[in-house]
Amino acid sequence: MRRLGRAADEGTTGATGSPDIVELADGDFAVVGWDITGEVDLSPLPGVHCAPGERVVRIDRSVLVRARRDIPDA
16 A cells, blocks of 8 residues: 655645545555545535435545656556
8 A cells, every 4th residue: 555645744735634545455545534535415416416324525635636656657
């Protein structure tokens, strides 16, 4: 397992918690963020939905931007 990008406290200002993107041992990714499942309407996006057992998670834009260089192309 490894963190993608820098730690949240190395650039996220005003955020609470520890949003992160982590590459798991099997190559999949996990996102630590704020659960906004009940706050977001995905219906305007064709084919996008939250299945049973899934949650919609929000992370700061800066978390994904910092992780970009660590995300593999394939």
